[in-house]
Amino acid sequence: xxxxxxxxxxxxxxxxxxxxxxxxxxxxxxxxxxxxxxxxxxxxxxxxxxxxxxxxxxxxxxxxxxxxxxxxxxxxxxxxxxxxxxxxxxxxxxxxxxxxxxxxxxxxxxxxxxxxxxxxxxxxxxxxxxxxxxxxxxxxxxxxxxxxxxxxxxxxxxxxxxxxxxxxxxxxxxxxxxxxxxxxxxxxxxxxxxxxxxxxxxxxxxxxxxxxxxxxxxxxxxxxxxxxxxxxxxxxxxxxxxxxxxxxxxxxxxxxxxxxxxxxxxxxxxxxxxxxxxxxxxxxxxxxxxxxxxxxxxxxxxxxxxxxxxxxxxxxxxxxxxxxxxxxxxxxxxxxxxxxxxxxxxxxxxxxxxxxxxxxxxxxxxxxxxxxxxxxxxxxxxxxxxxxxxxxxxxxxxxxxxxxxxxxxxxxxxxxxxxxxxxxxxxxxxxxxxxxxxxxxxxxxxxxxxxxxxxxxxxxxxxxxxxxxxxxxxxxxxxxxxxxxxxxx
Amino acid sequence: xxxxxxxxxxxxxxxxxxxxxxxxxxxxxxxxxxxxxxxxxxxxxxxxxxxxxxxxxxxxxxxxxxxxxxxxxxxxxxxxxxxxxxxxxxxxxxxxxxxxxxxxxxxxxxxxxxxxxxxxxxxxxxxxxxxxxxxxxxxxxxxxxxxxxxxxxxxxxxxxxxxxxxxxxxxxxxxxxxxxxxxxxxxxxxxxxxxxxxxxxxxxxxxxxxxxxxxxxxxxxxxxxxxxxxxxxxxxxxxxxxxxxxxxxxxxxxxxxxxxxxxxxxxxxxxxxxxxxxxxxxxxxxxxxxxxxxxxxxxxxxxxxxxxxxxxxxxxxxxxxxxxxxxxxxxxxxxxxxxxxxxxxxxxxxxxxxxxxxxxxxxxxxxxxxxxxxxxxxxxxxxxxxxxxxxxxxxxxxxxxxxxxxxxxxxxxxxxxxxxxxxxxxxxxxxxxxxxxxxxxxxxxxxxxxxxxx
Numbered sequence: 001x002x003x004x005x006x007x008x009x010x011x012x013x014x015x016x017x018x019x020x021x022x023x024x025x026x027x028x029x030x031x032x033x034x035x036x037x038x039x040x041x042x043x044x045x046x047x048x049x050x051x052x053x054x055x056x057x058x059x060x061x062x063x064x065x066x067x068x069x070x071x072x073x074x075x076x077x078x079x080x081x082x083x084x085x086x087x088x089x090x091x092x093x094x095x096x097x098x099x100x101x102x103x104x105x106x107x108x109x110x111x112x113x114x115x116x117x118x119x120x121x122x123x124x125x126x127x128x129x130x131x132x133x134x135x136x137x138x139x140x141x142x143x144x145x146x147x148x149x150x151x152x153x154x155x156x157x158x159x160x161x162x163x164x165x166x167x168x169x170x171x172x173x174x175x176x177x178x179x180x181x182x183x184x185x186x187x188x189x190x191x192x193x194x195x196x197x198x199x200x201x202x203x204x205x206x207x208x209x210x211x212x213x214x215x216x217x218x219x220x221x222x223x224x225x226x227x228x229x230x231x232x233x234x235x236x237x238x239x240x241x242x243x244x245x246x247x248x249x250x251x252x253x254x255x256x257x258x259x260x261x262x263x264x265x266x267x268x269x270x271x272x273x274x275x276x277x278x279x280x281x282x283x284x285x286x287x288x289x290x291x292x293x294x295x296x297x298x299x300x301x302x303x304x305x306x307x308x309x310x311x312x313x314x315x316x317x318x319x320x321x322x323x324x325x326x327x328x329x330x331x332x333x334x335x336x337x338x339x340x341x342x343x344x345x346x347x348x349x350x351x352x353x354x355x356x357x358x359x360x361x362x363x364x365x366x367x368x369x370x371x372x373x374x375x376x377x378x379x380x381x382x383x384x385x386x387x388x389x390x391x392x393x394x395x396x397x398x399x400x401x402x403x404x405x406x407x408x409x410x411x412x413x414x415x416x417x418x419x420x421x422x423x424x425x426x427x428x429x430x431x432x433x434x435x436x437x438x439x440x441x442x443x444x445x446x447x448x449x450x451x452x453x454x455x456x457x458x459x460x461x462x463x464x465x466x467x468x469x470x471x472x473x474x475x476x477x478x479x480x481x482x483x484x485x486x487x488x489x
Numbered sequence: 490x491x492x493x494x495x496x497x498x499x500x501x502x503x504x505x506x507x508x509x510x511x512x513x514x515x516x517x518x519x520x521x522x523x524x525x526x527x528x529x530x531x532x533x534x535x536x537x538x539x540x541x542x543x544x545x546x547x548x549x550x551x552x553x554x555x556x557x558x559x560x561x562x563x564x565x566x567x568x569x570x571x572x573x574x575x576x577x578x579x580x581x582x583x584x585x586x587x588x589x590x591x592x593x594x595x596x597x598x599x600x601x602x603x604x605x606x607x608x609x610x611x612x613x614x615x616x617x618x619x620x621x622x623x624x625x626x627x628x629x630x631x632x633x634x635x636x637x638x639x640x641x642x643x644x645x646x647x648x649x650x651x652x653x654x655x656x657x658x659x660x661x662x663x664x665x666x667x668x669x670x671x672x673x674x675x676x677x678x679x680x681x682x683x684x685x686x687x688x689x690x691x692x693x694x695x696x697x698x699x700x701x702x703x704x705x706x707x708x709x710x711x712x713x714x715x716x717x718x719x720x721x722x723x724x725x726x727x728x729x730x731x732x733x734x735x736x737x738x739x740x741x742x743x744x745x746x747x748x749x750x751x752x753x754x755x756x757x758x759x760x761x762x763x764x765x766x767x768x769x770x771x772x773x774x775x776x777x778x779x780x781x782x783x784x785x786x787x788x789x790x791x792x793x794x795x796x797x798x799x800x801x802x803x804x805x806x807x808x809x810x811x812x813x814x815x816x817x818x819x820x821x822x823x824x825x826x827x828x829x830x831x832x833x834x835x836x837x838x839x840x841x842x843x844x845x846x847x848x849x850x851x852x853x854x855x856x857x858x859x860x861x862x863x864x865x866x867x868x869x870x871x872x873x874x875x876x877x878x879x880x881x882x883x884x885x886x887x888x889x890x891x892x893x894x895x896x897x898x899x900x901x902x903x904x905x906x907x908x909x910x911x912x913x914x915x916x917x918x919x920x921x922x923x924x925x926x927x928x929x930x931x932x933x934x935x936x937x938x939x940x941x942x943x
Contacts, residue, residue, distance in 0.1 A: 020549070024574045027563050028550035033533050046548065073550070074535040092548050114539070138538045264593060327534065331594040335529035385529070 002042045002087075006059060010045055010087070013055045018046035018093070029088045032073035032080045033135070034422055035336050036386055041068065041082040046090045050168060050176060050207040053089070057205065057451075058174035060087055066454050067172070069201040071111065071140030075147050076339055077420025079200050083455040091142050094207065097121050104182045105213045106165060111142025111206050115149075118211075128216040130157035133416070134324055142206050148198030150416030152249045152280075152323070155374030157214075159416065161197040166210035169196065172447045182210060195442070200418050201453040203446040217282035220248070221292045222316035225304040226273040230254065232303035233275040234350030237373045239298050240279075241346065245291050249280035250374030251323050254353070257330065257370040257381075264329040267318050273305065277373060278323055280316075326370045327381065334366070334383035340399055342406040343415030346376035355405045356380045363398040365391065377415035403429060424459040519611055522604050523565035531558045531596045537588035542871045542889050543581055551578050554588035554598055561605050571612045579605045581885065583878055584748050585838035585871035599843065600790055606750030627751045632740060632758055634709075680716035688735065692723040696730040700819065703731045703810075704769050706776035706785065709741035711910045718910075721939040722777045722812055728942055729819045736769040742776075743791075744784035744839075745876055752791070759788045760798065763805045774805075777812040777935055779837030779909035780876065783844050785809045811840060812935060813849040813908060824941040827859030830903040832937070834862075835893070835916055836869040837909035850908055850934050857941045863900040867893075872907075874915030887922075890915060894923040905931045 002010070002021070011019050020026070021043040029044045031037065042065075047053045060067050066086025073080050082088055094110030100122055101107070107122055107129065115136040122129050132151035133139055139149065145167070150159040166180035169192075180186060180193035196203060227233040237250055253261065255274050262269040269276065277299070281291045296307045310316035331337040344352045353369055356378070360367040371379040380402055382395050403413045403426050413419075413426045428436055440458060444450075537554040538544050544553035551560070560578055563569035579602065586599045693699070703726060707719055723733040739762055743755035762785070766774050776782045786809045792799040816822065832854050840846045847869065855862045873879060873889030897905055897919070905920065907913045916931035 020551075022574055023569060023572070024551050024560055024563075024578055025549075027569055028553075028556040028559055031533060031559060033535055035532065072535055072538060090548075135535060138535050264595070325593040327593075329593050331530065331532040331534070335526065337532050387529075 002065070003063075006063060006065065007043070009059055010043060010056060013052050013059075014045050014047055018048065020044040020046075029070070029073075029090075030082070032070075032075055032078065034076050034078040034081065034420070035338055036392075037078040037081045037083075037421055039081050039083045040085065041088040042085050044088045044090060046093050048093045050094075050170060053091070053170045053205050053207055054174040054176055056087070056089065057170055057172050060451050061172045061174070061449055064449050064451060067205070067451050068453050069142070069146065069205050071143030071146075072114075072135070072138045074135040074139050075143060075418060075420065076341075077147070077200075077414070077418040077422045079147060079418055079420035079453070079456060081421060083421055086451070086454075089205065091205070091207070092140060094142075095140075098208075100125060100127070100213075101182070102127070105215075106182050106210055107213055108166075108208065108210045109141060110208060111140060111145070113141045113209075115139050115141060115144055122213055123216055126216050128214040129163065129211060130214065131160045131163060134327060141209055141211075145197050145206055145209060146199065146201050147418040148416070150372070150375075150377065152251055152320075152372060154372055154377070154416075155250055156246045156248045156282075161194055163212045164193055164197050164209065165212050167193055167196055167206055168208035169204040170207055171204050172449065172451050176207070177204075180210065198418065200420060200456050202443055202456055203452060205452075217248075219285045219288050220280060220282040220316070221288050222278070222280045222310040222319055223292060223296065223307060224310075224319060225277045225279070225296075225299040225307045226270055227275045227277070227304055228273060229303065230275050230353055231350045233277050234353060234373070236277060236299050236302040236304065237349060238347055239302060240295050241374070243294065243298060245281075245294060247279050247291065247295065247374060248282045249278065249320075249372075251278040251371070252276070252349075252373035252378075253278070253323065253326060253370040254368060256366075256368040257326055260329045260333055260368065261323075261326055264332065265318070265325055270306070277304075278319055280320070323370070327379070330368055330381050330383060334385055336384045336386040338382045338384065338395060338399070339417075340380050340382075340402065341371070341377060341415045341417045342380060342402050342411060342413060343375070343377040344406055344409045344411030346374065348409040348411065349373055349376055349378070352376070352378060352406065352409055352411065356402055359398050359401045359405065362401075363394040365395050365398050367398070372415075375415070376411065400426075419457045421456055424455075424457060427457065427459065519571075519608050520565050520567070522608055523561060524601070524604070525565060527597060527601055528558060528562045528565060530594055531555065532594055533559070534594070536593060537591045537598075540587040540591035540870075542583055542585060542587070542873070543885060546885060546888050546892075552581055554582075554592075557582060557605070558596070558598070558601065561601060564605075564608070571609060576609045576613075579609055581882060583838070583871045583873065583875035583889075585875060586842040587838060587870060590842045590869070600787075603747050603750070603752065606748065607752045608750070610750035627746055627749065627754055632754065634740060685716070688720075689723075690735055692727045692733040694730050694732050695728050698730075699732040700730040701732070701772045702734065702770075703815070704734050704736040704739075704766065704771040704774040706742070706774050706778075706781060707735065707739060708776065708778045708781050708910065709745075711778050711781070715910050715913065715933065718777065718933045718935055721933075722775070722935045725816070725822070725935055725938050725942060726775065726812075729816055729822055731775075731815075731819070733775075734769060734771055736765055736771065736774070738765040738768070740765075742781040742784045744780050747784065747791070748876055755784075756791050759791055759802070763788065763798075763801050766805055766808070767801070771808075773808050773810045773815065775810050775812055775815055777908070777933070779811065779840030779844070779846075780911060782809065782811045783839035786844060811844060811846055811849075811908075813840070813853060814844075814846055816853055816938075817849040821856060822938065822942065824856070824858055826941050826943065828857055828937070828941050829859040831861045831863055831901060832857075832904045832906055833865045833897060833900040833902040834868060834906045834934075835865070835872055835897070835912060837907060837912050838869075838871050838875070840908055841869045850906070853934065853938065854906060857937065863902060865900045866896045868896075872912050872915045872919065874909075874911040876911055879911075879915055879918075886915075890919045890922065894919045894925075897929075898923065898925065902929050904937060905929055906934050906937055907931065908934045 026040050030040045066084045068082045068088045070080040070088050070090050092112035095112035097109040099108045130153045133149035144160050148160045169177045253276050258269045259271045281288050299307050366383045367380050369380045384395050407429050413430050541553050550556040588598050726733045740758050743758035746755035788802040789806050792802050872893045873886035879886040905916050913933050920926050920931050
């Protein structure tokens with residue numbers, strides 16, 4: 001609970017309409033898109049300006065009240081679940097696109113701008129902002145920056161961090177800072193802009209964003225290839241890249257995923273196949289034609305049973321829509337869907353996919369795998385039921401083993417979802433003790449009082465377990481420790 | 490320091506012995522009405538948020554489908570109480586079901602909302618007793634065609650004697666609640682009792698041999714407020730080669746009851762309609778109201794615990810057709826009067842999201858000679874009418890309508906076409922409110938077709 005004094009100060013800053021703390025309101029901000037994590041905030045505020053953000057942060061910092069920055073709440077790492085209570089700061093009102101600079105090819109906008117709205121606005125001018133996370137129709141750019149969102153065009157175009165040039169930040173002390181800008185080259189000091197991208201709201205609040213834009217590619221072709229074997233599909237990916245073709249998109253769906261997507265989207269997927277690749281190339285027309293023909297050739301050489309070129313834009317959009325729906329369509333199978341994003345260098349794609357299958361069998365859990373084959377970013381997705389505690393325990397073990405397998409292949413525990421609370425226990429696997437120590441010192445420099453999104457990225461203890469949630473005794477997990485048998489993911 | 494109110498999932502609570510009973514809720518068995526599997530099927534992906542008109546207006550999670558389902562889960566798991574706030578949040582929803590179209594996981598939001606409202610209403614009856622006005626409306630007026638006719642006669646008398654004008658000119662209208670006063674301007678001339686008495690029981694096909702014998706579902710609001718549209722529907726169907734019967738003993742479809750948490754009342758009405766249909770022996774029952782149509786096609790959801798009625802409902806459901814649907818299944822209409830006009834179409838939510846009928850009305854409009862069809866931006870987003878929402882949640886409804894009118898105006902139409910009585914009143918009101926009634930007219934699709942046919 002916030003004190004009466006803090007409550008009235010916050011009310012004074014944002015006004016009645018944008019301060020929320022009733023029973024239903026708090027409950028509605030106790031979760032995000034991540035299954036199994038829930039925790040109540042003490043208040044929710046929706047500031048309407050950088051100055052309001054600064055004023056709120058000053059109050060919170062002086063009184064050591066946690067601040068959880070939040071956009072549309074569609075992240076998949078529990079990044080916006082207020083695990084230590086405090087104030088959820090929703091920045092969606094800052095949703096103006098201030099400028100699209102066609103001379104410098106940049107856009108400047110508030111963190112509340114919806115990703116797809118930014119796409120539409122720049123594409124109207126023949127420009128292009130490539131990152132396209134699965135939730136782009138509702139995800140905010142502030143959230144994309146916080147999590148360094150990826151998407152299906154990562155292979156050729158990179159991810160959010162490759163496009164963020166400048167930021168306006170509000171530090172926990174209320175200072176307003178401008179880092180980076182429109183300069184293509186800028187080595188004045190540490191690159192604080194890049195440091196902020198993917199910092200998951202643990203350092204400062206982003207209040208304005210300047211992003212790089214590209215010219216919109218002239219044309220785009222979409223094709224699918226179906227395979228009787230997973231390895232053939234994976235080998236196609238490696239061979240295409242080795243042939244010095246970088247497609248805009250190379251997406252991969254395994255058979256289990258195809259079945260579920262077909263059931264939902266009815267686009268005629270041949271569900272007797274073991275895997276499918278969805279490949280898109282964009283650019284100049286002649287080049288695109290040439291690449292697509294070459295890719296088709298390679299696909300057949302590597303054992304594709306059928307290759308189809310989408311004949312119309314409509315057909316292409318339908319194929320891509322099916323991939324976009326994969327995650328949510330999978331959720332039809334069982335009540336709880338846990339999606340991970342273990343990532344490996346792309347040369348190890350087939351090996352990693354096979355390992356996932358072996359691990360799923362070992363723990364007797366149902367895992368479908370799909371994802372961004374071109375950048376080795378897999379989404380092993382487990383269909384389960386959070387009410388079945390015993391199964392959830394096996395799911396947890398399986399994922400732990402999947403993370404270890406990824407690391408062993410030179411990969412990482414998370415490619416694009418972020419660490420948040422869901423993977424805090426595994427961070428050390430990737431960055432080591434010294435890495436965690438340095439990261440903690442960086443955080444302390446920004447946020448000495450530890451108010452910014454506490455409980456995220458860094459695990460509370462050294463247990464390599466997905467911490468938190470469902471504490472059955474009803475106490476705060478931070479107040480006392482449980483033995484393993486009592487806690488679940 | 491903030492309390493750090495802890496890390497818990499709601500389900501942890503219900504498993505906990507000794508959880509205090511929910512204050513304000515006298516009957517915990519009420520909570521069994523929630524289908525936990527349906528609730529759990531929402532994976533909170535948030536894809537529904539941009540489709541939701543109330544979320545777009547407020548930007549608040551409590552006003553979104555994902556938020557409302559979370560609140561239902563909270564109540565079902567006894568983490569939240571059934572209180573005024575929960576009631577407000579369940580009724581702030583338009584029930585437009587645009588979220589169902591956006592949901593890749595197939596969450597049946599519409600029926601979950603009906604359950605939530607049923608729980609709210611049952612709880613209220615148990616704790617507070619029912620409001621008299623609600624009782625009169627749902628138990629007395631809607632189920633009774635005779636009472637509806639009386640209401641129609643009263644309205645007609647008011648219009649015919651100029652009382653409506655008088656009320657406006659003398660400012661008497663100002664003693665009506667603001668929403669009612671404003672909305673009445675959008676209501677058409679009511680049919681006179683004489684007209685109603687002269688209504689034909691059967692309108693014969695104008696083609697030598699009728700291809701189908703169909704019943705016309707008259708609806709409650711539709712037949713009182715838009716009697717002429719029902720008559721036009723019969724004329725259009727006759728020209729399409731149908732013998733059209735105004736089948737006896739039909740009643741209100743029950744949708745308004747179901748949406749307002751009055752499930753028992755809705756089920757009674759459904760039974761009467763099923764009986765009336767069975768007795769009539771027609772091939773299909775055709776309706777011209779997207780909202781009613783969606784309810785008629787979902788009767789089987791209301792009889793889960795009653796296998797005998799379930800079977801009859803399934804048969805009934807398979808014979809329901811929306812007017813747009815049946816007209817595009819029949820041989821094309823031959824129009825003899827071109828309409829030189831720009832036309833745009835506003836989807837009825839329960840037609841588009843509830844019944845998946847989107848292309849048919851557009852194709853019908855485009856088939857009229859001389860029509861230039863212009864698609865508006867966000868045509869399938871709710872206009873804010875939503876049954877009686879524009880009276881119960883007037884301000885939100887008008888905010889949504891004002892946004893809608895911006896999109897309408899952009900297309901510069903002569904006609905804004907709808908396919909549901911509630912939407913029609915709302916769009917007529919929107920045209921008045923936006924001060925563009927000299928440029929455009931809001932009409933039901935049947936009126937447009939009828940004008941090009943006669």
